[in-house]
Amino acid sequence: EIVMTQSPATLSVSPGERATLSCRASQSVSSNLAWYQQKPGQAPRLLIYGASTRATGIPARFSGSGSGTEFTLTISSLQSEDFAVYYCQQYNNWPTTFGGGTKVEIK
Amino acid sequence: QVQLQESGPGLVKPSGTLSLTCAVSGGSISSSNWWSWVRQPPGKGLEWIGEIYHSGSTNYNPSLKSRVTISVDKSKNQFSLKLSSVTAADTAVYYCARGGVKQQTNNWFDPWGQGTLVTVSS
Numbered sequence: 001e002i003v004m005t006q007s008p009a010t011l012s013v014s015p016g017e018r019a020t021l022s023c024r025a026s027q028s029v030s031s032n033l034a035w036y037q038q039k040p041g042q043a044p045r046l047l048i049y050g051a052s053t054r055a056t057g058i059p060a061r062f063s064g065s066g067s068g069t070e071f072t073l074t075i076s077s078l079q080s081e082d083f084a085v086y087y088c089q090q091y092n093n094w095p096t097t098f099g100g101g102t103k104v105e106i107k
Numbered sequence: 108q109v110q111l112q113e114s115g116p117g118l119v120k121p122s123g124t125l126s127l128t129c130a131v132s133g134g135s136i137s138s139s140n141w142w143s144w145v146r147q148p149p150g151k152g153l154e155w156i157g158e159i160y161h162s163g164s165t166n167y168n169p170s171l172k173s174r175v176t177i178s179v180d181k182s183k184n185q186f187s188l189k190l191s192s193v194t195a196a197d198t199a200v201y202y203c204a205r206g207g208v209k210q211q212t213n214n215w216f217d218p219w220g221q222g223t224l225v226t227v228s229s
Contacts, residue, residue, distance in 0.1 A: 089153075094213045
C-alpha cells in the first residue's frame with residue numbers, strides 16, 4: 001500500500017497570502033493524484049484531479065502541480081472560505097490511499 | 108447533478124453489524140461509474156472501504172475485506188455497506204462517493220454524500 005505524507009500538518013496563513021501544501025508518495029503514483037478540501041462537519045470536496053486539473057467550479061486560485069512522488073497544492077491568495085483541511089489522494093496503485101491532511105488556519 | 112445521501116443506524120453494538128445505505132438521486136446508479144464507501148474516524152483521516160459497479164462487481168480494501176460486503180439495488184437506485192464484527196475502532200463518519208472516471212476502479216471521488224456518523228458502543 002502506498003503511504004501518502006502531507007506537510008506541514010498545520011499551516012498558518014494570513015488572508016490574501018499564498019499557501020503551499022505538500023504531498024509525498026512512498027512510491028511513484030505518476031500523475032494520479034487528487035486534492036480535496038474539507039470544512040468542519042462537511043464532506044470532502046474535490047478540488048484537483050490528475051495532479052493539476054481543476055474540478056468543475058473550482059476557482060483559479062487553486063492550482064496543483066507535480067508528478068511521481070512529489071506534489072504541491074497552491075492557493076494563490078487565501079480567502080476566508082479557504083481555511084479548511086486539505087487531503088491528497090493517490091489512485092495510481094490499488095487500493096487508493098489518502099494523506100493525513102494539512103490544516104490551513106488563519107494567522 | 109448527482110447527489111448522494113447516506114442513511115442507517117447511528118449506534119451499533121460491539122460485535123454487531125454496521126449497515127448503511129446510499130441513495131443516488133439526479134442520476135442512475137447504472138451509469139458507468141464505480142460507487143465507493145469511505146470512512147473517517149473522528150478527528151482523523153480518510154480510509155477507502157470498498158466499491159461496487161452496477162453489475163455487482165466489487166473491490167474491497169484488504170484491511171477490511173474479511174468483514175465488508177457492498178451490494179447494489181438498481182431498482183431503488185442505491186447501494187449498501189455491511190461491516191461485521193464491529194469494534195470501537197469502527198466508529199467513524201461513513202461517506203458514500205462516486206468514482207470520477209467512468210468504468211475505472213481506483214478513482215478520485217466526486218460527488219460525496221454528506222456523511223453519517225456511526226458510533227460503536229454498548
